[in-house]
Amino acid sequence: MGAVSSTYRSYFDPETEVRIVMVGNNNAGKTTIMYQLKVGLFVNTIPTTGFILETIHYKNFALSIWEIGIRNNTAFLWRRYAEQAVGVIFVVDSYDVDRIGEANEDLRRTLNELDGLGLPKIPLLVYANKQESRTAMSVADVRDQLDLKSLQDREWHIQGSSATMNDGLWEGLDWLLAQIKEDMKKNAGLPTNSLLIGLDAAGKTTILYSLKFEGCGITTPTIGFNVEVITHNDFNLTIWDVCGQGRMRRLWRHYFQDIIGLMFVVDSNDTSRMSDAKEELWRVLRELSEAGLPEIPLLVYANKQDLATSMTVAEVRDTLDMKSIQGREWHIQGSNALMGDGLIEGLEWYIAQVQDNMKRKVNTAAK
DSSP: OOOOOOOOOSSSSSEEEEEEEEEEEEEESHHHHHHHHHHHHOOOOOOOOOOOOOOETTEEEEEEEEOTTSSSSSGGHHHHHHHHHEEEEEEEEEGGGGGGGHHHHHHHHHHHHHHHHOOOOOOOOEEETTTSSSSSHHHHHHHTTTTGGGGGGGEEEEOOOOOOTTTSHHHHHHHHHHHHHHHHHHTTTTTTEEEEEEETTSSSHHHHHHHHHHHHOOOOOOSEEEEEEEETTTEEEEEEOOSSSGGGGGGGGOOOOTTTEEEEEEEEOOGGGGHHHHHHHHHHHHHHHTTSEEEEEEEEEEEETTTTTOOOHHHHHHTGGGGGEEEEESEEEOOOOOOTTTHHHHHHHHHHHHHHHHHHHHHHHHO
16 A cells, blocks of 8 residues: 655534434334424324434434334344444333333343443433333332343433323433533543544544454444544554534534544545545644644545555545645555555554654653
């Protein structure tokens, strides 16, 4: 793979997009809860065949909630979505005493799947639904039947609810958002944050997980962001892979706080959008300078070099006008994210630049 080098405030967006998975028994009330949160009205629903995806705007968050029955014939799909989830909602029919054991099995299956994906212990909200029924189990009874107290290393909360009456839904959601915010703050506090951006479909998420797991399968388009800690040569990088779809690019600047470097991914085969990539790259570089970050290094992955019709690394460099970049170390690395080609070479250049910057800051502070 080719490569060319140069010689030389808040994480919480005005509206931060996050993914949440909603699962539970069939007929537990998941879809009714979804539309109460979405439109504030009780909507007569039919059993979900497949899945439902809705975005709920609440308290500066755009919550992309993906609702699916864990036992239906498309349940395997939720794993793809769950890879980017920051919270999980589990809905239980408190009235259906005969199926509480099944609910417990489904909850454990859900948590095991999340653990198997290598996710952090994302918070769990349980809605003990249909509390308006006189014969419904109490919240405490549901908690005990689900053995929630045995959960280790995961924040959880059980909220009594009546989806048809819209009781308890917002209280539960408030708790979940508070936990998500705390998790985001913890990640934001890490001292090695790096921003991974580029146009949609350039291969950012594939690069992230190829670096993380030394190989990556099919990924889904990013909604909001992915965040992973990558360790290479005993150096840890917390990499934020942020959505590159049209209007979301304007939110990239809200991830600048505390970053130590920028990775920009270009689809070398998408010649029709190369001018868009150039425009977005230069806009971000201007915004970084305005934010007081003129010195952080820039790594550009000229991705999809395996395709015969792709532009060469030198052609991508010239089209992006990278030789005009002043006062910032930069490097453009040819890559094939699916095969992992060029990724480590680019990462090693990047880490070396980051370490040099960190040493200079330490030396300056010591004077």
